[in-house]
Each structure stands twice: as structure tokens, then as C-alpha cells.
Amino acid sequence: xxxxxxxxxxxxxxxxxxxxxxxxxxxxxxxxxxxxxxxxxxxxxxxxxxxxxxxxxxxxxxxxxxxxxxxxxxxxxxxxxxxxxxxxxxxxxxxxxxxxxxxxxxxxxxxxxxxxxxxxxxxxxxxxxxxxxxxxxxxxxxxxxxxxxxxxxxxxxxxxxxxxxxxxxxxxxxxxxxxxxxxxxxxxxxxxxxxxxxxxx
Numbered sequence: 001x002x003x004x005x006x007x008x009x010x011x012x013x014x015x016x017x018x019x020x021x022x023x024x025x026x027x028x029x030x031x032x033x034x035x036x037x038x039x040x041x042x043x044x045x046x047x048x049x050x051x052x053x054x055x056x057x058x059x060x061x062x063x064x065x066x067x068x069x070x071x072x073x074x075x076x077x078x079x080x081x082x083x084x085x086x087x088x089x090x091x092x093x094x095x096x097x098x099x100x101x102x103x104x105x106x107x108x109x110x111x112x113x114x115x116x117x118x119x120x121x122x123x124x125x126x127x128x129x130x131x132x133x134x135x136x137x138x139x140x141x142x143x144x145x146x147x148x149x150x151x152x153x154x155x156x157x158x159x160x161x162x163x164x165x166x167x168x169x170x171x172x173x174x175x176x177x178x179x180x181x182x183x184x185x186x187x188x189x190x191x192x193x194x195x196x197x198x199x200x201x
Contacts, residue, residue, distance in 0.1 A: 008059050008062045008063045009059070010063070010186060011055070011056040011059045011060060011068070012056075012060075012065075012068060012182050012186075013179050013180075013182040013183035013186065014052060014055075014056045014179070015053055015056050015068075015071075015072065015179075016175040016176070016178040016179030016182065017175070017176070017179040018049045018052045018053055018056075019049075019075075019079070019175045020172045020173075020175035020176045020179065021045065021049055021172075022046060022049050022079055022172075023168045023169070023171040023172030023175060024168070024169060024172040025042055025045055025046070026042075026165070026168045027165045027166065027167075027168035027169040027171075027172060028165075029042050029165070030161050030162070030164060030165030030168070031162050031165035031166055031169075032162070046079065046080060047080065049079060049080075050076055050077070050079060050080035053072050053075070053076035053079065054072065054076050056068070056072055057069050057071075057072025057073055057076060060072060071122075074118065078111075078115055081111070102154050105151045105152075105154050105155045106151065106152060106154070108148075108151040109148050109149070109150075109151030109152030109153075110148075110152070112144055112145075112147055112148035112151060113145075113148045113152075115144055115148075116141060116144045116145050116148055119137065119140060119141050119144060120141060122137060123137040123138060123141060124200075127198065127199040127200045128198050128199075128200050128201070129198055130195045130196050130197070130198070131195075131196030131197060131198065131199045132177075132178075132194065132195050132196040133178060133195060133196075134199055136171075136174040136175070136177075136178065139167065139170055139171055139174060140171050140174075142167065143164055143167040143168055143170075143171055146160060146163060146164035146167065147164045150164060177193070178195075180193060181193035181194070181195055
């Protein structure tokens with residue numbers, strides 16, 4: 001008698017929802033909608049997002065989904081690290097000229113430049129899968145680049161931070177759509193919310 005193997009549920013809708021939470025939180029923190037003290041809450045929420053992404057990553061590997069698993073391994077820690085650093089720097093805004101804060105800001109900038117390159121690769125791959133996801137990722141690329149430049153400048157208060165922050169609200173909405181489409185389309189077993197065909201072949 002053959003033993004029936006358990007089947008892991010598909011976690012692919014969870015990461016977009018979690019990343020949407022990240023995007024909205026970072027948007028609010030960088031547009032002045034929440035004060036500097038909100039950085040304390042930001043760090044806690046980002047840790048929760050990191051835990052959720054790691055759970056989804058483990059399930060993806062268990063299902064044999066290498067793309068989902070590797071993406072989680074790469075972006076989970078990056079989101080956690082950047083979010084904690086971002087919350088720390090948000091709380092230190094009045095003392096932003098201090099050497100320690102500037103060093104951390106510059107370090108974040110260099111890391112985000114690397115993330116920007118990685119996201120360009122992801123955008124290229126998604127262009128072979130889904131036009132909507134690829135276009136969404138272009139917006140993410142721009143947002144990450146703006147934040148990288150802002151960090152490298154020492155996190156000065158001004159338009160660049162606010163533009164990047166509002167752009168992250170757009171990114172949050174995009175990932176909400178991606179998660180909703182993935183969840184509903186998978187539940188219904190048909191395309192209810194379109195994701196578009198490939199741009200590149």
C-alpha cells in the first residue's frame with residue numbers, strides 16, 4: 001500500500017501581500033504621514049513581514065519551487081535589514097549630520113544599489129512571464145533607485161525622500177493587486193484578474 005504524500009499549499013500569494021505591507025509602511029514613514037517615533041513600530045512590523053516571507057520561502061522549497069524559494073531567501077533578509085536600518089535612521093532624523101548616522105545611511109545606499117541591479121534582473125525575467133508584473137517591477141526599480149540615491153546623500157529632508165515615499169504607496173497598491181490576482185485566480189482555477197502575457201519571448 002503506497003503512502004500518500006502530503007501536499008504543501010501554494011504560498012505564492014503571501015509574499016506580494018507581505019511586500020505590500022512593507023511598501024505602505026515605508027511610504028508612510030518617508031512622506032511625513034507618521035512622525036519619527038513611528039520608526040519603532042516600523043521595525044516591529046518589518047520583522048513580522050520577514051518571518052512571513054521566510055515561512056513562504058520554506059514552503060516554496062518544499063514544493064520544489066526554486067524561483068519562489070530563492071527569491072524569498074534573497075529579498076526576505078534584504079527587506080528586514082533595510083527596514084530596521086530605515087526605522088533607525090528615521091528616528092535619528094534630527095541628528096542626521098552625526099557621523100554614525102551618515103555612515104549607516106551611506107552603507108544602506110550601496111546595498112540598495114546592489115538591490116537595484118538584482119531587481120533589474122528580476123524585471124527581465126518577469127518580462128518573459130507577465131507584462132503586468134514586469135511593469136510593476138519597473139516602478140519598484142525606480143523607487144529603490146531613488147531611495148539608494150537618498151541614502152547616499154545622507155538622508156536629507158526634502159523632495160527626493162517624499163517622491164520615493166509616495167512612489168512606495170504606488171508599489172504597495174501594485175503588490176496588493178498581484179497578491180489578489182494570484183489568490184483569486186488560484187482559488188477560482190481560472191483568470192479572473194489578468195496578469196498579462198509575456199513582453200519578451
